[in-house]
Amino acid sequence: MRIILHVDMDCFFAQVEERANPAIKGIPVVVGANPKEGKGRGVVATCNYEARKYGLKSAMPISIAWTKCPRAVYLPPRFELYSEASCEVMDIFKGFADRFEQVSIDEAYLDVSSAGSYEKARLLAQEIKDRVKAAGLTCSVGIGPNKLVAKIAAGEKKPDGLTIVKNEEVNEFLNPKKVGVIYGIGEDLAKAPEEVVDELGNYGRELQRLAKGVDERDIIEQWETKSIGRQSTFDKDTKNRKQIIDLLDGFIPELYRDLDNERVMFRTVTFKVRYEDFETHTKSRTLPEFTSSIKIIRKLTTEWVDFALEDVRKIRLVGVSLHNLKRKSLNSSKQPQKTWNQ
Numbered sequence: 134m135r136i137i138l139h140v141d142m143d144c145f146f147a148q149v150e151e152r153a154n155p156a157i158k159g160i161p162v163v164v165g166a167n168p169k170e171g172k173g174r175g176v177v178a179t180c181n182y183e184a185r186k187y188g189l190k191s192a193m194p195i196s197i198a199w200t201k202c203p204r205a206v207y208l209p210p211r212f213e214l215y216s217e218a219s220c221e222v223m224d225i226f227k228g229f230a231d232r233f234e235q236v237s238i239d240e241a242y243l244d245v246s247s248a249g250s251y252e253k254a255r256l257l258a259q260e261i262k263d264r265v266k267a268a269g270l271t272c273s274v275g276i277g278p279n280k281l282v283a284k285i286a287a288g289e290k291k292p293d294g295l296t297i298v299k300n301e302e303v304n305e306f307l308n309p310k311k312v313g314v315i316y317g318i319g320e321d322l323a324k325a326p327e328e329v330v331d332e333l334g335n336y337g338r339e340l341q342r343l344a345k346g347v348d349e350r351d352i353i354e355q356w357e358t359k360s361i362g363r364q365s366t367f368d369k370d371t372k373n374r375k376q377i378i379d380l381l382d383g384f385i386p387e388l389y390r391d392l393d394n395e396r397v398m399f400r401t402v403t404f405k406v407r408y409e410d411f412e413t414h415t416k417s418r419t420l421p422e423f424t425s426s427i428k429i430i431r432k433l434t435t436e437w438v439d440f441a442l443e444d445v446r447k448i449r450l451v452g453v454s455l456h457n458l459k460r461k462s463l464n465s466s467k468q469p470q471k472t473w474n475q
C-alpha cells in the first residue's frame with residue numbers, strides 16, 4: 134500500500150519572522166514589497182493568519198494590503214533567513230521518509246509506505262508536527278494514497294492541521310468541484326465521455342485521472358533547480374533606457390551567485406517585460422552550448438531592452454531568468470574568476 138504525506142509549513146516567511154522576533158507575534162505581519170503608505174508597488178509574499186483576518190493574502194498588491202490593514206507590520210523578505218529555516222525543517226522531514234521530495238522552500242512530499250497503515254502514518258505525522266513545533270514553527274500535514282490527495286488534504290485544515298484521506302475515502306473527499314477549484318479542471322472533465330477526453334490527447338487523460346483523484350506520479354528524490362531568475366517592478370513606469378539597463382545589471386551578480394551556489398551552467402536566457410497596461414512579453418534564446426558567462430546575459434538583455442523600447446508604452450517590470458540548467462561536473466576545471474567588468 135502506498136502512503137504519501139504532504140507537509141506544508143504554515144505562512145512560512147511570516148512564521149519565521151515571528152520566531153526571529155516574538156514581539157510581532159499575535160499582530161498582523163506582512164512579508165513583501167515596501168507598501169510606501171499605499172503607494173508601493175509589488176506584492177505580498179506571505180502574511181500571517183492575523184493579517185489574513187483583514188482579507189490579506191499572498192500575491193495581493195501591497196498597496197491593497199496597506200488599504201485593508203495599515204497597522205500591520207510590513208517586513209522586507211529575508212530569504213537567507215527563510216532558506217536556513219527551510220533546511221532545518223526539511224532535515225526533520227527527511228528523517229521520517231522512505232523517499233523524500235522537496236517541492237518548494239516550505240513544502241515536501243514524503244513516501245511513508247513502509248509505515249504499513251494509515252494509523253502508523255498518523256503517528257509519524259504527529260511526530261513530525263511535534264518536532265517542528267519544538268523548533269518554534271507549525272506545519273500542516275495531509276496523508277493520502279498519492280501526491281495529489283495528500284497535497285489537497287494538507288490544505289484542508291490550516292494552520293497546524295492534520296488530515297487523512299484513505300484510499301476508500303478519496304471519491305468522497307475529492308468531489309470534482311474541489312479538484313476543479315484547485316487545479317483549474319472543471320467538474321465536467323471528471324465526468325466527460327471518453328471521446329471528449331481523447332480529443333484532448335494524453336494531457337486530457339492525465340487531467341481526467343487527476344480530477345478523479347487517481348495520481349500515480351512518483352516521489353522524485355532529487356530535487357533539481359529548474360531555473361534561476363530575478364525580476365523587479367520599477368517605482369514608476371519608465372522608458373529610460375539607462376534606468377532599465379541598470380536594474381538588469383543589478384540582477385547579474387545575484388544570478389551569478391545563484392549559478393555558483395547551485396553549481397550549474399545554463400543554456401537558455403529568458404527576458405521578461407511587462408508594460409504599463411500589464412501586457413507581458415517574454416523572449417528567450419537558447420545558446421549552442423552550456424555556459425556560465427555573464428557577458429552573454431548582459432549582451433542579450435541589452436538587445437532585448439532596445440527591442441522592448443520600440444513599443445510606445447512605458448515599462449513596468451523587467452526580469453531575466455536562466456533555464457536549461459546543467460550541473461557542473463565536480464572535477465571540472467577551475468571556475469572562472471568572478472568579475473563584473475568585461
Ligand SMILES: [Mg+2]
Nearest residue numbers: 141142143239
Ligand atoms: Mg506553505
